[in-house]
Amino acid sequence: MASTIHDLPEALLSHILSLISEPRFRNSASLVSQKWRILERHTRTHLTLRGNIRDLLFHLPDCFTYVTHLDLSLLSPWGLSLSSSLSFMDEPSFLLARRLHLAFPSVISLTLYSRSYCTLSLFSPFFASIKHVKLVRWHQRPNQTPIGSDFVTIFENSGILRSIDLSCFYYWTDDLTHALEAYPMIGKNLVELNLLNFSLSEGFKSHEIIEITKICPNLKDFRIVCVFDPRYIGYVGDEALLAIPSNCKELRVLHLADISQGDRDIDEEGFSSEDAGFSIQSLVGFFSGLRLIEELVLDVWPNVRGSWVCLEALASRCPNLRSLELGCFHEICKAIESHLDGIALCQGLESLTIKNSADLNDFGLIAIGRGCSKLSKFEVRGCRKITMRGLRTMVCLLSKSLVEVKVSNCRYLDAPASVMAVEPIRDRIRRLHIDCIWDGEKPDNENEDELAVLSVDEFNELETKDDDDMIEEENRMKKRCRMSLDAESWLMMNGNIREYSTSNGYRLKTWACLEFLSLWIGVGELLTPLADVGLEDCPNLTEIHIKMEGDCRERPKPSQGTFGISSLVRYPRLSKMKLDCGDTIGYALTAPSGHMDLSLWERWFLNGIRSLTLNELDYWPPQDREVNQRSLSLPAAGLLAQCDSLRKLFIHGTAHEHFMMFLIRIPNLRDVQLRCDYYPAPENDMSTEMRVDSCCRFENKLNARQIPD
Incomplete structure (x- = not known):
């Protein structure tokens, strides 16, 4: 007897529907039958409400009682205070809170636009069951707002709050530290704290970071914008750096990023004008305290010189590290002969981002490709000595794992060079970023012949050789690749040499798996x-x-x-x-004549x-x-x-x-x-x-x- 998907047990059908993330596909599934509609509503956990604020009370859906993650930040008119939009009602706070509580009784994660701290009072009944809250505000903080009042309403009504996300919320750094000091139990319960907001007028100072980590000792995920520039009062130095792992011993994810992302003073060689205010020894101690770390971002602005020493400590003392991002770290890999050192010893990495490393060259890239053999994502930005040959050789070494590559602001990697560098994995790469610089600068010691792929004549010559000659030729090409960084030689060793053997020396290449550009x-x-x-x-x-x-x-x-x-x-x-x-x-509106x-x-x-x-x-x-x-x-x-x-x-x-x-x-x-x-x-x-x-x-x-x- 024939059977259809409708004959599946409800438990199995519910599991299938729970795997669908696209809202439109879920909506279509709910129209199949009454049974499917019920199962779809029971398995939908995330919901984003759009529409007009004035209709919130009268057109609020009441069939999503199993939703646990609710996003109210996109209600239109976007950014308008909810309290002012409901001013036509006698008791807007009570009615709105009551209506939302009845419609979404299972919510544990809430995202909302809070232009004024008064908005949060409307949602105070929600906070008793909220574990995660994300606040959004791009308007300026009202000057008459009392210190910390943006967070007091949440902290007063939340007993099980575990996560706070302020990455899209404009506030003063004093607001948060003041509120956490007033409610220390909230800090002890927190396991995630995202303060990575680059719209802030200034980053968190050293004493504020120390205070936050003391109040929140159980953090597992901590992201924050800092001041690393030693010319500023309160910059992050040895004391603050060592206090983070000392106060928060359970950290799995840590992001420390300099607030001056878009305004960095970097010279032609790739060095900043100042050196970091912390020592390599402090970094070694810092890494030693992060034994459980899985994802680490250290995007600083001043120079961190001789960093290969501390990166070797990172490799030996953080065995669970899978994702790493470094900014302004120099000498990350010495790459002397065949010896692996520095960052190349982090062999468990699956994602690596290197920004503004002034002395990273092709030999360093090859060493990273040899040592970090599990990389599936690699990003390089602002590295001015690497060339297409080095990046292409690295890509060939990682051809079995690499699926995402980002190349930006590198002097010798314009669009043609970047595409040629990642071309060996064109049949498997899924995500790619390049800079659309069509005719960029070329290295002084590199001529056009060295950049070009192997010629047709060279391939025809190889095809006429016998097996012994081919083995000898392969060994010669291996040596050529090691000595001259010619990445095309590695293609021959991987069996891909005939990809270029066509009548005109070049054929149309298909990027079969590329989904995102x-x-x-x-x-x-x-x-x-x-x-x-x-x-x-x-x-x-x-x-x-x-x-x-x-x-x-x-x-x-x-x-x-x-x-x-x-x-x-x-x-x-x-x-x-x-x-x-x-x-x-x-x-x-004021363009002068001719503009x-x-x-x-x-x-x-x-x-x-x-x-x-x-x-x-x-x-x-x-x-x-x-x-x-x-x-x-x-x-x-x-x-x-x-x-x-x-x-x-x-x-x-x-x-x-x-x-x-x-x-x-x-x-x-x-x-x-x-x-x-x-x-x-x-x-x-x-x-x-x-x-x-x-x-x-x-x-x-x-x-x-x-x-x-």
Whole structure:
């Protein structure tokens, strides 16, 4: 007798449904039958609410009683205080809290936008059962706010709070330390504390880090922005560094990152102007106390010289380490002959990120490839001595494990060199980041012949040799690879030599497993050469991130009519895009004669986007920092309205109401968000860009349409 999936036991069917993470797929599954709907609701644990705040009480779903993780931070108008939005009601606090508590009785993790500390009082009934809370705020902290009041309401009502995430919440560092001192039992219960927020005006000082770790001795996951620069009072030195493992002995995850991420003084050689305020001996002691550590980030700004010594201590004393990120660490690997040292001894690493290591060269990369043989993710940024040959050799050594590579801001690794370096794993790599520098600087001692792949004649010569000659030739090529860092030799040893043996010396290469591509490109440059560097055939590419950066005011008017975004049509499965022009600076309304304003630049960026079949688009408009304006322009609104396939459109900025009305023309558009998720978020709520009534009118028209599923 034939059977179907409906005949499976409920326990097994529930397990299958619990493995589905995409909300749209879950919604489709719930429409199959009444049985499936019940099972889907019982297995859904994460829910993000969108819509208008004013409708929160009247249209709140009541069928998700098993949801444990609730996100209320994306309610629109985004960033508006909940208390002010419900001011038309007599008792908004009581009604809202009661309604939410009945609709989501199982919530243990809550995310919400708290523009004012008064907002948290609305959710005080929730906090008795909350174990994890994430606060979001990009608006400036109100000056009249009492010290620590943003956290007092939570701490007063939470008895089992285990995790706090403030990575997207603007506050003063004094607020948190003051609140933790007033509620020490909260600190003792915490196992996760995320303070990695680069929008803060200053990082945590040395004494604040020591105090936090004393109050929270049971932390297993601790992330924080610090001040490492010894020229500043309260910089992180030996005392604070050694206090962290001494006070928190159970740490598994630790992130220490310098607050000056975007403004670092690094010279042409890759060194910062100052040396770190802690010693190598202190680092050895620091690593010795982190015996349970699994993920470690030390992204400092001043130089850490001679670090191979402490990294060897890290390798021997932290056997569980799987992920490591280092910033401004120099001499991480001496790479003398065949001897492995320094970071190459961390043989259990699966993820490694190296930033601004001034003396890391090709020999160091090869040593890392030999020693860290389990790496599945590798990122290199700001390393100015490595070349394509060294990176390619490392990639060949890790060809069985490496699936994610990021290369950025490296002097000799432009787009063609970066793609050529990772080409040996093109049949297995899944995620890739490169800088779109089409004709970058070449090493002085490297000529074009050394960079090129082996010629057809060389391959034809090899094919005519007998077995003994081939063995001798292979040994010669092995020696050549070791001595001259020629990565193509390793391809022959791996049996991939015939990949290049074609009639014209080069054939179209397919990146069969590449699913995610991330690009950095300077403003004014074209995207069209992307295919020419070797990324023409990516049949499974589904998501792309493009980061545009630069000052439009210093650029001439582009000679080409478009940025080239339509060239991405060659990727047939591309459905998600993030186009980030947020760090593109220009004139909003005051462009001098002969200069383009931002609206004309936006037209240039987005021209041709209608040819792509995108389902989701995140767009950061360019900005005029003089007036803190990041707003969608008229040409941008008109071009986005031509994207007929869009279902989700998130604009990370503001927009005029009549510009937003253009988007109603998109037939399949279901979800539109205006997010001012940058610091400082605009404060002028009375402008036509931020007015609550404008958002409401747009949402009413959007939701009143008949949208095909």
